[in-house]
Amino acid sequence: MTGQVRTVDGRVAGRRGQATRQKLLDCLSEMLSTSPYRDVKVIDVARMAGTSPATFYQYFPDVEGAVLELADEMAKEGAGLTELVAGRSWVGKSGAAAADELVDGFLSFWRKNDAILRVIDLGAAEGDKRFSRIRTKILTAVTGSLTESIKELQGKGRVDKDVSAPAIAGSLVTMLAGVAAHQKGFTGSGVKQADLKPNLALLVHLGVTGKKPPK
Amino acid sequence: MTGQVRTVDGRVAGRRGQATRQKLLDCLSEMLSTSPYRDVKVIDVARMAGTSPATFYQYFPDVEGAVLELADEMAKEGAGLTELVAGRSWVGKSGAAAADELVDGFLSFWRKNDAILRVIDLGAAEGDKRFSRIRTKILTAVTGSLTESIKELQGKGRVDKDVSAPAIAGSLVTMLAGVAAHQKGFTGSGVKQADLKPNLALLVHLGVTGKKPPK
DNA sequence: CGGTAAACTGACGGCATGACAGGACAAGTT
DNA sequence: AACTTGTCCTGTCATGCCGTCAGTTTACCG
Numbered sequence: 001m002t003g004q005v006r007t008v009d010g011r012v013a014g015r016r017g018q019a020t021r022q023k024l025l026d027c028l029s030e031m032l033s034t035s036p037y038r039d040v041k042v043i044d045v046a047r048m049a050g051t052s053p054a055t056f057y058q059y060f061p062d063v064e065g066a067v068l069e070l071a072d073e074m075a076k077e078g079a080g081l082t083e084l085v086a087g088r089s090w091v092g093k094s095g096a097a098a099a100d101e102l103v104d105g106f107l108s109f110w111r112k113n114d115a116i117l118r119v120i121d122l123g124a125a126e127g128d129k130r131f132s133r134i135r136t137k138i139l140t141a142v143t144g145s146l147t148e149s150i151k152e153l154q155g156k157g158r159v160d161k162d163v164s165a166p167a168i169a170g171s172l173v174t175m176l177a178g179v180a181a182h183q184k185g186f187t188g189s190g191v192k193q194a195d196l197k198p199n200l201a202l203l204v205h206l207g208v209t210g211k212k213p214p215k
Numbered sequence: 216m217t218g219q220v221r222t223v224d225g226r227v228a229g230r231r232g233q234a235t236r237q238k239l240l241d242c243l244s245e246m247l248s249t250s251p252y253r254d255v256k257v258i259d260v261a262r263m264a265g266t267s268p269a270t271f272y273q274y275f276p277d278v279e280g281a282v283l284e285l286a287d288e289m290a291k292e293g294a295g296l297t298e299l300v301a302g303r304s305w306v307g308k309s310g311a312a313a314a315d316e317l318v319d320g321f322l323s324f325w326r327k328n329d330a331i332l333r334v335i336d337l338g339a340a341e342g343d344k345r346f347s348r349i350r351t352k353i354l355t356a357v358t359g360s361l362t363e364s365i366k367e368l369q370g371k372g373r374v375d376k377d378v379s380a381p382a383i384a385g386s387l388v389t390m391l392a393g394v395a396a397h398q399k400g401f402t403g404s405g406v407k408q409a410d411l412k413p414n415l416a417l418l419v420h421l422g423v424t425g426k427k428p429p430k
Numbered sequence: 431c432g433g434t435a436a437a438c439t440g441a442c443g444g445c446a447t448g449a450c451a452g453g454a455c456a457a458g459t460t
Numbered sequence: 461a462a463c464t465t466g467t468c469c470t471g472t473c474a475t476g477c478c479g480t481c482a483g484t485t486t487a488c489c490g
Contacts, residue, residue: 051469164414170404170406175389231486235437433489448474457465
């Protein structure tokens with residue numbers, strides 16, 4: 001599928017080359033989680049990796065390009081999020097459990113990768129197609145499965161036919177992403193940390209099934 | 216309340232000074248909506264305003280500082296969002312209408328100011344307290360009122376006591392903000408534009424009242 | 431008209447960017 | 461071991477933006 005790793009000027013990268021490339025990506029990743037995106041400079045990343053800016057530009061066209069690589073790596077890992085939803089029953093008590101675990105899994109994934117994810121979010125919001133595509137790819141892992149679940153419930157007559165399954169699924173996932181990204185903002189305005197997850201799960205359950213979960 | 220407008224070196228700004236200051240802010244605002252945040256340079260803003268970079272630095276410490284000013288302007292305007300919720304009844308048909316209008320008003324506010332809002336979002340997500348505070352200030356206009364509405368319903372026994380009103384309100388508003396910011400991402404993945412608002416309104420209604428709106 | 435404070439600018443050292451050519455290195459060949 | 465080959469890295473350079481200062485122009489007031 002993906003061809004070999006290549007440098008900007010078209011050479012194929014060997015073992016050593018791939019190692020430095022990866023090191024640069026790692027350092028960029030750390031940089032992103034410690035400094036504002038706007039202040040991340042090529043020279044700092046290169047210094048941290050014990051190399052020179054020129055080396056950086058051999059493997060990536062610019063900072064954005066490198067971020068997209070990081071995002072791609074993460075998107076692959078994010079494909080596993082599908083399992084949080086696929087094949088789950090949303091009826092009765094197992095429905096409540098499904099909501100709980102979806103919220104939990106999603107939040108921890110987001111938190112683990114928050115630095116890159118917020119850059120992707122920004123790029124996508126700015127209308128950059130490359131970022132939008134990756135963002136969709138990551139979220140589709142969840143929204144897709146969730147859409148299926150809702151459609152299934154509609155098929156059984158448990159959910160109104162006139163709701164749009166993809167719209168609901170997308171909105172709920174966006175909510176989870178937003179809350180994960182601004183978690184600090186919540187605790188700062190009168191929401192107890194412990195209250196967050198159960199109430200999110202409640203909202204997810206309500207959205208998917210249209211009903212409150214059983215006690 | 217707010218003292219006079221001051222330059223970085225402490226002078227008070229006169230008529231002419233305030234005019235150029237405002238012009239710089241306007242140009243910055245336009246710049247933000249046409250270029251990626253990372254590429255917005257002081258020199259471009261200054262050029263667009265027909266002045267020099269040095270002038271920019273007389274009124275703002277850096278680009279971030281100027282963005283915070285823009286955000287402050289917008290926060291004042293955003294205070295009007297309270298009226299989308301305050302004093303509304305969430306019972307019966309008027310509940311459905313309240314949800315509709317909240318979604319509508321919120322989305323159009325967000326869309327009108329999306330350039331600055333996504334920068335604020337980024338700053339807040341990166342943990343910058345100044346951005347977090349402004350973001351909270353804007354959102355509080357809605358979450359606060361919404362929290363009150365939910366608490367009121369809880370008082371009347373129409374909503375379970377064990378849900379956290381602020382957590383629900385915050386999550387719903389975050390959902391609205393997220394959807395507004397990534398609206399294009401939705402339509403790009405199988406959600407019809409026209410389906411979005413009604414389904415969001417449904418989710419809001421469900422979240423606030425715990426019940427589906429009447430037909 | 432003269433004085434004072436405000437408003438602006440030119441110019442400068444410093445740093446990031448992005449390109450190139452050439453040197454260092456690993457691995458295999460003779 | 462010396463040589464060869466292709467990969468990998470860096471020194472260096474031109475360019476352009478950043479952020480600051482000293483100094484000039486403009487507006488206001490007695």
